[in-house]
Amino acid sequence: MIALLTRDLRLAVRAGGGFGLGLAFFLIVTVLVPFGVGPETGLLSKIAPGVLWIGALLACLLSLDRIFALDWEDGSLDLLATAPLPMEGIVSVKALAHWITTGLPLVLAAPLLGVLLSLPADGYLWVLVSLAVGTPALSVIGTFGAALTVGLKRGGLLLSLLVLPLYVPTLIFGAEVARRGAEGLAVQTPLLMLGGISAGAIALLPFASAAVLRINLR
Amino acid sequence: MSIWEYANPVKFIRTTDLVLPWVSALAVAALVVGLVWGFFFTPEDYRQGSTVKIIYLHVPAAMMAINAWVMMLVTSLVWIVRRHHVSALAARAAAPIGATFTIIALVTGALWGQPMWGTWWAWDPRLTSFLILFLFYLGYMALWTAIENDDTAADLTSILCLVGSVFALLSRYAVNFWNQGLHQGASLSLDAEENVADVFWYPLLVCIAGFVLLFVALVFLRTQTEIRARRARALLARERQA
Numbered sequence: 001m002i003a004l005l006t007r008d009l010r011l012a013v014r015a016g017g018g019f020g021l022g023l024a025f026f027l028i029v030t031v032l033v034p035f036g037v038g039p040e041t042g043l044l045s046k047i048a049p050g051v052l053w054i055g056a057l058l059a060c061l062l063s064l065d066r067i068f069a070l071d072w073e074d075g076s077l078d079l080l081a082t083a084p085l086p087m088e089g090i091v092s093v094k095a096l097a098h099w100i101t102t103g104l105p106l107v108l109a110a111p112l113l114g115v116l117l118s119l120p121a122d123g124y125l126w127v128l129v130s131l132a133v134g135t136p137a138l139s140v141i142g143t144f145g146a147a148l149t150v151g152l153k154r155g156g157l158l159l160s161l162l163v164l165p166l167y168v169p170t171l172i173f174g175a176e177v178a179r180r181g182a183e184g185l186a187v188q189t190p191l192l193m194l195g196g197i198s199a200g201a202i203a204l205l206p207f208a209s210a211a212v213l214r215i216n217l218r
Numbered sequence: 219m220s221i222w223e224y225a226n227p228v229k230f231i232r233t234t235d236l237v238l239p240w241v242s243a244l245a246v247a248a249l250v251v252g253l254v255w256g257f258f259f260t261p262e263d264y265r266q267g268s269t270v271k272i273i274y275l276h277v278p279a280a281m282m283a284i285n286a287w288v289m290m291l292v293t294s295l296v297w298i299v300r301r302h303h304v305s306a307l308a309a310r311a312a313a314p315i316g317a318t319f320t321i322i323a324l325v326t327g328a329l330w331g332q333p334m335w336g337t338w339w340a341w342d343p344r345l346t347s348f349l350i351l352f353l354f355y356l357g358y359m360a361l362w363t364a365i366e367n368d369d370t371a372a373d374l375t376s377i378l379c380l381v382g383s384v385f386a387l388l389s390r391y392a393v394n395f396w397n398q399g400l401h402q403g404a405s406l407s408l409d410a411e412e413n414v415a416d417v418f419w420y421p422l423l424v425c426i427a428g429f430v431l432l433f434v435a436l437v438f439l440r441t442q443t444e445i446r447a448r449r450a451r452a453l454l455a456r457e458r459q460a
Contacts, residue, residue, distance in 0.1 A: 144381065148361065148374055158357075158364050162378065165353040166385045169392040176396060190395070197388065208381050215373040 001085060001093050008097035011070075022059040022102045023109055029055040030113040041118050048117035049178030052127055055113070056106045057138060057167055061160055063102045064142040067094050068150045068213075077150075081217050087210035095136075095143040095206070103135035119182060126181020130194060134174035137198040140205045141166045147209040151216045170197055225302035227445045234438040242435040248428030256421035263418075272330045274422060278429035280323035283351065286316030286433065290358075291383050294376030304441065306372035307448070309379065310362055311440030315433060317355035324348055343393045350389045354382050368448065 033051050034044060071077040080090050110131050111124045119127065145163035149155030173194040180187045224230045256274035263270035293309040296302060327345065328338045339345065361378055365371035 148378060149364075151370075152364055155364075158360055161353075161360050162357040165350055165357060165389075166382070168350055169385060169388040172389075172392040172396045193392070193395070205381070208377055212374060212377055215370055215377075218370075 001089055004093045005097055012101040022063045023105050025062050026055050026059040026106055030116055045118040045120050048119040049123055049127055049182050050175050052110050053175040056131055059106055060102055060138045064146045065156050065159055067098050067143055067146040072150050087214055088206045091209040092206045095140045099136050099139040103139050107131040122184050123182030126187055127178045130174045130177035133194050133198055134170050137170045137201045140201045144205050144209040147212040225304050227304055230304050231442055238438050241431055245428055245431035245435050248424050252421050252424030252428050260417050269330055269333055272326050274425045276326040278426045279319045282429050282433050283316055283319040283323050286312050290379055294379040297372055297376050307444040308441045311444055312437050313355055313359050315436050320352045341397055346393045347390045354386055
């Protein structure tokens with residue numbers, strides 16, 4: 001498992017594209033929003049937590065099809081499937097690798113981009129915390145979507161149609177934590193719900209993803 | 219005699235051929251009676267005026283939109299467990315119908331909301347969760363059409379249906395948490411002392427029965443079509459090989 005993880009990480013960093021792309025996309029989205037809604041500081045700081053969450057979610061979505069696509073094309077996915085590691089393990093490692101290369105940088109970049117959107121001072125901590133708790137769920141759910149569309153020629157558009165509705169609960173609770181945090185309200189309830197969704201998704205979805213991947217590989 | 223006999227496509231087509239005219243006729247009768255009764259022979263509500271009559275389309279459509287998804291969930295489970303093709307095809311056949319019911323519920327709700335709430339759309343929990351349900355239908359149907367191999371498509375969509383059900387439920391509660399509602403509470407609970415007044419209640423029941431029958435008839439018809447389409451494709455493939 002660790003070998004697979006280091007292989008995936010090394011591929012993501014060295015084999016061009018992938019790694020920085022999600023981060024750059026996040027930056028672009030955040031920069032575009034003020035152009036769209038106007039440079040008014042009050043308005044920006046009000047919508048900043050939501051914009052950061054939407055940006056992170058889209059950046060995550062953008063990099064999903066890379067989880068399995070390359071391995072599918074060069075056949076290494078078939079090799080992995082015949083390896084002694086159970087499919088559930090492979091899927092979990094893939095999701096973890098996706099989170100380390102996409103989710104984690106997004107979490108760390110979010111406070112920086114918050115400066116651009118004049119996020120209230122109370123908000124930085126909670127944007128960071130909510131993204132840290134929520135992005136693993138995004139990666140795991142996204143891995144399920146990527147496994148569903150792995151064999152398809154033009155799966156990208158279909159992938160977003162399938163995955164975005166699944167992202168709704170995570171987005172609602174995550175953005176709620178960030179918003180309440182920024183306004184200085186109590187964040188405990190949505191934060192617990194967000195944690196619950198993340199934990200449940202991490203625990204259960206790899207089974208679904210593995211089943212789907214087995215179907216696609218047969 | 220067990221229900222699994224109908225997993226045989228021939229048996230399924232033969233039986234539904236017998237039942238279909240009756241179900242369709244009953245559906246039409248119930249809908250005509252219920253809608254005419256509801257639209258022309260019920261009093262106007264003292265606050266809502268004649269707009270109350272949209273209830274005869276809105277409530278049954280909304281009910282069936284959810285029930286269609288539940289039916290897809292059950293047939294998907296049957297497909298995963300027992301591998302009956304008719305079951306998978308029935309799930310496929312039900313999806314566009316459920317999506318249509320969802321649209322009907324959303325549109326009639328908007329038409330009613332404009333004069334009553336003063337807005338076509340509000341980010342109310344019920345409205346929002348129906349919109350999300352519609353997105354789930356769209357994704358489900360898109361996945362069916364995207365995959366060429368029939369069995370793979372059936373497998374993948376049924377797993378999507380299972381996972382989607384969990385997330386649809388989660389979204390329902392998340393949305394409740396996210397925004398307080400404008401929509402009135404349930405008007406048809408079985409355990410409530412009093413629901414809507416009896417004058418509105420009886421035609422509504424007839425309309426609900428009509429929508430259920432309509433759904434059953436459409437699912438039968440569309441499942442038959444799917445079976446025949448697959449048979450035709452198999453014949454063509456065999457001809458090409460010969």
